Each structure stands twice: as structure tokens, then as C-alpha cells.
Amino acid sequence: MTSTLDLPDKHTILVADDTPDNLAWMSHLLRDLYGVSVAPSGARALQIMAAEPKPDLILLDIMVPQTDGCKVLRHLQANAATRDIPVIFLSAMNAAEDETTGLAPGAVDYITKPINPAIVLARVRNQLQLNMARDFLKNQSAYLERTIEKRTHEVLAVQDVTIHILATLAQIRDNETGQHMRRTQNYVRALATRLQRHPRFQHLLDDAAIDAMCKSASLHDIGKMGIPGHILLKPGKLTAAEFETMKTHTTLSRDAIARAEATLGHSRPFLRYAKEMAYSHHEKWDGSGYPQGLVGDSIPVSARLMAVADVYDALTSQRTYKPAFPHAKAVAVIQDDRGRHFDPDMADAFSEIADEFQAIARGVPTPTFRPRD
Numbered sequence: 001m002t003s004t005l006d007l008p009d010k011h012t013i014l015v016a017d018d019t020p021d022n023l024a025w026m027s028h029l030l031r032d033l034y035g036v037s038v039a040p041s042g043a044r045a046l047q048i049m050a051a052e053p054k055p056d057l058i059l060l061d062i063m064v065p066q067t068d069g070c071k072v073l074r075h076l077q078a079n080a081a082t083r084d085i086p087v088i089f090l091s092a093m094n095a096a097e098d099e100t101t102g103l104a105p106g107a108v109d110y111i112t113k114p115i116n117p118a119i120v121l122a123r124v125r126n127q128l129q130l131n132m133a134r135d136f137l138k139n140q141s142a143y144l145e146r147t148i149e150k151r152t153h154e155v156l157a158v159q160d161v162t163i164h165i166l167a168t169l170a171q172i173r174d175n176e177t178g179q180h181m182r183r184t185q186n187y188v189r190a191l192a193t194r195l196q197r198h199p200r201f202q203h204l205l206d207d208a209a210i211d212a213m214c215k216s217a218s219l220h221d222i223g224k225m226g227i228p229g230h231i232l233l234k235p236g237k238l239t240a241a242e243f244e245t246m247k248t249h250t251t252l253s254r255d256a257i258a259r260a261e262a263t264l265g266h267s268r269p270f271l272r273y274a275k276e277m278a279y280s281h282h283e284k285w286d287g288s289g290y291p292q293g294l295v296g297d298s299i300p301v302s303a304r305l306m307a308v309a310d311v312y313d314a315l316t317s318q319r320t321y322k323p324a325f326p327h328a329k330a331v332a333v334i335q336d337d338r339g340r341h342f343d344p345d346m347a348d349a350f351s352e353i354a355d356e357f358q359a360i361a362r363g364v365p366t367p368t369f370r371p372r373d
Contacts, residue, residue, distance in 0.1 A: 010035055011128055014055040016045040016072070017090065018065045022115075026059065029117055030124070042067030046075060049082055057127055059111075059120075062091040062102055073105050084134075086127045090115070180313055185217040186360045187309030188302075194349045195305075201345075204301050209269070213302050216274035220281055220306055223252030250291050253278030276300035281307050284341045296343075304343045308334060308350050311341070316361055327358045 280303035338347035
């Protein structure tokens, strides 16, 4: 069985030397193992290299006339079609500094004259094997890159489909929760993009982070699927006990996402953001929120973004016990809560792009009745 690095096909060698006897002798030495072409000058060697098929290796006299070996090598290296073809210099100059000078331009080996047949055959074979190994690794690397890219796309597609299914399940149980999840996804993207160059957030909100947060945003209320319907859809005011039950949707959401993460066996950015938003989007800047009473920057950035998106959508959505607030009133409420409910810089950024929020709200249908936050 032939190994990957054996030479199963007859490779071709170009020999360039100005001495006819040397060309004849090298041809005789190599022809039983390889295809051989010869060039009596550097110019002729370059003509041969310009044609197809190209040789697999070049034995090049460093003092070849018209265009010397170093110039030929530089010309070959400047051409993408020939730069990877190995060149072995042949030379009568056998001092150490001569060999160093010969190898410096990029020759893979240096053989001194008079030629030892065994050395020539061994070094030619070694260089052909090394070149095959490089080609093999290059092809394997390209194959692996294509495979990884394909698998990454497949994983992302499964991730997107899973998020869509979960959001759809929430919508089947309660249409407005599903629509709310979709609208907040778009609000988060708009607000995060606005803050991308802000000094406080630019290191946290690169394009990849924003994409992951937007995918995650649609899962922030997934725990509402675990809230009893008579509480989730209650048309009147909740009792204190019912409100405590309602608040558990944050923990239910976080725990469900954490179980999915444990099943995977490792964390992914979109799952981390999903947990942050699900668990902490009801936290408030001044520490009066739930479930943990976090204060200021201890609240994850993703959850602070979601807090603005969630409240705006709640204010502009109709409920059985209140009409939908006009857009301008919702903007005023959020700005008034700057530094209390909301990160001040996020509240300011929201005010700057409030028209974008309004356009998003108009673009995603709002049902006549929205359940609890």
C-alpha cells in the first residue's frame, strides 16, 4: 500500500545547466525515476516554466548563463504559479559562505559539484516528498476549513430554528408574548447598535455580540410558558401572591436555558446572553428591581438593553386595564426613569433613536390585548 508521502506517479524534473555534458549526465541519472526536461540557460529555463505542465522540482546551476540562478529563482518566486516549486541549486562553489549565499534567496537545497549520484537522488526524493507533504497539508487545511465553515453554518441554523420554535411555542400559548418577544429582539438590536461606539460599551458591543444578543432576546420571556394561565392572562390587577408567582418567570427562563446549556456540555455566547436577559431584565439601575436587586453596572449589559426594550413595548401595548400609551408618552416615561429604572446612557441613546423604536412597533403587529410582564 502506498503511503500519502510516497511518489506514486512519475514526477518531472527540470535541469538547467550551461554544460551539455552535465545535462546529459543528469538526464541519464534521473530518467528512470522521473520525467526530465533540460535547459542550457536561465532564459530557456524561464521559457519552460512559463508553459504547462510545470515541473515538480528544478535542479538549477547557480551560474547558468544569460540569467543566473539567483535571478531565475527570484523570478519564479514572484509568480504565484511557480513560487511553490522547489529549487535545488547546483554549484562548483563549495565554501560554506557560498552555500549560505545560495540558500538565502529561497532555494530548498544546495548540491556542490562534482555531483555524487546517490546524494542527488536522495535529495531530489526528499524534496519531492516534502513538497507533497506541504500540498497534502494545504489541501487538508482547506478541507478542514470548508468542513468547519459548513458545520458552523449548520450549528447556527439549528440554533436559529430552535429559537424560532421556542418563540412560536410561546406565541401559540399566548400570541402577544410571542409578538412581544419578536419586537424586543429588534429593539435590542437598534439600541445596541446606537451604543456600539459609546466609550462605556464599545468593548462589549461588537457586531458578533450584538448578533448573539439579538438572537437571545427572543428567549427573555420564555419562562412565561410556566406561569399558570389564570395569572398570565388575568384581565384585572394581580394580587400580591399572584404577582410573586408572575415574577418567577425570570427564574423559570434562566433555569430552562441553563438546562439546555448543560445538555450541550459547554457555554455559547448566545446562551449566556439569553440567561442574562431572561433572569435580569426586570432589574433596575437603582437596585429596586427583581429578582436579585442588582444595582448599576452589576446588571449585565444585555439585561439593561432588554429592560429598555421590554418597558417601551409594555407601555405602547394595549391591555385590558389600560390603553396603549402614545409613543411620545412612552419616550417621556423612559427618560423620566433615567438613572432610576434605566442605565442613564442607555436611556439617552433610546431618546436619540426613539423614532426607530416607533417604526419597529408599527412593523410588528400588536394584538388588542397584552398579558403581564
